[in-house]
Amino acid sequence: MAGKDHRDGAVDEEAEQGKEAGPGPLEVAVVTFANGGDNIGVYVPVFATAGIGGMGAYAAVFLVLVAVWCFAGTFFATRPVIAQALARRGRILLPLVLIAIGLLVLIEGGAFGL
Known part of the structure; x- marks a missing residue:
């Protein structure tokens, strides 16, 4: 069988690591692009009203903040306590956080005051 060691029936480490490695950079980029439409x-x-200087400022701020998010994500995801908590509760926490952000946007935007 694939993923099995022929000597003692133990799961092959490489096959196990491949399952848990997560998405690669290309997969993340494709999902990000698809969600950004x-x-x-x-x-x-x-951008049409910002002019060249404004677009340059927007681009610079965007690139700096993307780098901050990447470093912060790497930092927190490599902390054992945080990584274990996210592994256990991430499937529950992520939807709750996204719902909370959506509600905050709707409330702050006055969507319920129609």
């Missing part, structure tokens, strides 16, 4: 409707008008 709605942003075009927001950013095109902003």
